[in-house]
Amino acid sequence: MARASRSLRDNIPPVPGPKDLVDRLPGGLRGRLSKIGASAKRTREDISGSIVRNGWPTSVRGRSLAVMNSVFLHLHPIRTRQDAIKMTYTFGLGGISFFLFLLLTLTGVLLMFYYIPSIDQAWQTMNIIKTEQPFGWFLRNMHRWAAHGMVIMVFFHMCRVFYTGSFRAPRQFNWVVGVILLVLTFLLSYTGYLLPWDQLSLWAVTVGVNMVGSTPPPFVGDLVKFFLIGDFTVGQNALLRFYTLHVIALPLLLSIFLAVHFWRIRKDGFSRGLTFTSRITDYGDTRSAGEKAAGKEK
Amino acid sequence: MATTGDRVTQEANVTVQKGTRVLTPPARTRPTTPAEQETGTVQVWPHLVVIEFLGALIITINMVLLSTLFNGPFLGLANPDKTPNPSKAPWYFLNLQELLLHMNPALAGVIVPTLALVLIAAIPYVDRGSKGLGVWWYSPRGPKVAMFTAIYTTAVAGALIALDKFFPLKSNFTAWLDTADVSRVGQAGFLSFLTELAGDFLGGNSPEARHANAVGVLVEAIVGWGIPILCFIIFPILLVVLLKAAFKGIDKTEIIIGLFTGFVTLYFVLTFVGTAMRGPSMDLYPPWALPPNQEG
Numbered sequence: 001m002a003r004a005s006r007s008l009r010d011n012i013p014p015v016p017g018p019k020d021l022v023d024r025l026p027g028g029l030r031g032r033l034s035k036i037g038a039s040a041k042r043t044r045e046d047i048s049g050s051i052v053r054n055g056w057p058t059s060v061r062g063r064s065l066a067v068m069n070s071v072f073l074h075l076h077p078i079r080t081r082q083d084a085i086k087m088t089y090t091f092g093l094g095g096i097s098f099f100l101f102l103l104l105t106l107t108g109v110l111l112m113f114y115y116i117p118s119i120d121q122a123w124q125t126m127n128i129i130k131t132e133q134p135f136g137w138f139l140r141n142m143h144r145w146a147a148h149g150m151v152i153m154v155f156f157h158m159c160r161v162f163y164t165g166s167f168r169a170p171r172q173f174n175w176v177v178g179v180i181l182l183v184l185t186f187l188l189s190y191t192g193y194l195l196p197w198d199q200l201s202l203w204a205v206t207v208g209v210n211m212v213g214s215t216p217p218p219f220v221g222d223l224v225k226f227f228l229i230g231d232f233t234v235g236q237n238a239l240l241r242f243y244t245l246h247v248i249a250l251p252l253l254l255s256i257f258l259a260v261h262f263w264r265i266r267k268d269g270f271s272r273g274l275t276f277t278s279r280i281t282d283y284g285d286t287r288s289a290g291e292k293a294a295g296k297e298k
Numbered sequence: 299m300a301t302t303g304d305r306v307t308q309e310a311n312v313t314v315q316k317g318t319r320v321l322t323p324p325a326r327t328r329p330t331t332p333a334e335q336e337t338g339t340v341q342v343w344p345h346l347v348v349i350e351f352l353g354a355l356i357i358t359i360n361m362v363l364l365s366t367l368f369n370g371p372f373l374g375l376a377n378p379d380k381t382p383n384p385s386k387a388p389w390y391f392l393n394l395q396e397l398l399l400h401m402n403p404a405l406a407g408v409i410v411p412t413l414a415l416v417l418i419a420a421i422p423y424v425d426r427g428s429k430g431l432g433v434w435w436y437s438p439r440g441p442k443v444a445m446f447t448a449i450y451t452t453a454v455a456g457a458l459i460a461l462d463k464f465f466p467l468k469s470n471f472t473a474w475l476d477t478a479d480v481s482r483v484g485q486a487g488f489l490s491f492l493t494e495l496a497g498d499f500l501g502g503n504s505p506e507a508r509h510a511n512a513v514g515v516l517v518e519a520i521v522g523w524g525i526p527i528l529c530f531i532i533f534p535i536l537l538v539v540l541l542k543a544a545f546k547g548i549d550k551t552e553i554i555i556g557l558f559t560g561f562v563t564l565y566f567v568l569t570f571v572g573t574a575m576r577g578p579s580m581d582l583y584p585p586w587a588l589p590p591n592q593e594g
Contacts, residue, residue: 080339145365203382
């Protein structure tokens with residue numbers, strides 16, 4: 001405003017804003033309004049402040065707190081080796097597998113609202129999901145493709161971990177947990193395969209069940225097969241068992257092993273370069289117990 | 299460690315002014331503040347969190363596109379009386395179903411996969427030490443070992459499948475053993491001894507039935523168990539011998555890289571053959587001439 005301007009604009013009085021209007025109110029009302037305003041602001045800050053424990057992080061301390069104080073992020077360390085987040089090292093395969101698992105949980109829960117695990121209704125409800133429910137076809141497709149994707153990504157993740165030597169001490173047990181997770185992923189996909197109750201699922205599962213039924217000796221195989229499908233052929237009992245395994249038992253088991261898997265990554269440190277964690281806890285000595293006992297040099 | 303050290307020194311030459319934005323691609327994953335340059339570490343927020351968010355976004359977009367463009371398969375209502383020809387397991391088990399065509403079901407469906415998983419889980423307890431930790435391919439020889447193994451495994455698996463196609467072991471062995479003279483049953487020889495046993499354990503009222511039982515047992519023992527087990531022992535050993543001959547001074551880790559690559563290759567080859575080359579009655583077809591599935 002210091003500049004002297006001679007344009008017409010300068011002569012037009014400013015349009016009154018909400019604040020000007022409030023200023024023109026009588027004193028008592030004005031005071032009451034400003035109290036309400038202050039109280040609303042405080043409530044707003046209380047609510048947002050109670051959801052996240054810290055404001056938007058702008059400092060190093062704030063960023064540390066943002067990770068440390070969030071239930072979803074706290075599995076991460078506060079700092080990580082720059083090498084650890086290089087894309088061409090991990091290709092994010094483990095993370096992609098986990099994200100697909102989350103997508104599968106979300107779409108799976110939505111599909112469960114409509115699907116009925118009975119041999120009289122399973123195919124019909126699937127058909128309704130595909131043709132009548134709004135976006136039912138979309139949910140079903142996403143569940144199907146994400147399931148295939150998860151199997152592929154978990155397998156590739158195993159290959160990545162092997163070819164980068166990331167199974168080495170102190171991560172041996174986490175590799176074993178990973179193999180268990182691979183098996184659970186196969187089982188989850190396989191149990192889900194039966195649920196549409198179409199010709200593809202019935203016969204694919206029959207082939208698989210017969211394979212399991214060939215466990216030697218023969219009477220054990222028969223027992224295992226009966227235990228798995230609750231009958232001599234794949235029918236209502238098998239559908240119910242596979243459904244229960246697919247929607248609760250196996251996801252629960254997988255989640256538990258996932259928690260161990262992630263926790264061990266954090267505790268054992270990231271494989272590429274030393275992580276902040278491993279700087280503190282010093283995993284420098286990677287000899288096995290036997291080698292240490294024998295006094296073998298590194 | 300050397301690379302990390304180099305990069306940190308290199309980064310230290312860059313003057314970072316106070317208030318410089320940390321998130322400036324492509325240097326996103328590089329340390330920017332003096333503290334980061336000193337340790338070679340970066341703040342997880344935002345450096346890693348941003349990558350995770352973008353990754354989730356890309357996967358979501360891809361899955362939405364895939365689900366919109368392609369419908370998942372959904373056939374007619376399940377009918378236990380109508381067996382499709384061929385009936386196939388889900389694709390990730392078709393490797394086992396392919397094995398099933400060449401050996402005893404107990405071996406193909408249970409023993410081999412269980413052993414494979416146990417052996418994979420045992421890798422860290424066999425290949426110990428910290429050398430190669432966090433380095434792609436362990437050594438410059440690593441990729442060559444893997445490539446050599448991939449070619450070897452593809453060739454061996456292809457040859458064995460072709461052998462069983464053009465010279466079916468089961469029918470050939472049955473034909474050979476069947477030529478034994480039934481009238482000599484009980485007189486001499488291993489087959490006769492088996493025939494006697496078959497009479498006691500496996501039933502069979504007539505000499506012909508006993509003979510057929512004995513032939514069946516013997517063929518299954520040879521073709522269903524003996525030959526496949528021998529293959530599973532001989533071909534990995536041959537691989538190790540070849541690797542040792544091809545790569546002078548190869549160490550244990552590189553041999554294990556070879557064996558693991560052999561497993562991965564076999565998994566892919568058998569899955570491919572099972573998926574794209576097995577038609578009605580599980581006969582072998584070229585992938586481009588695979589007949590459509592016949593409804594039962």
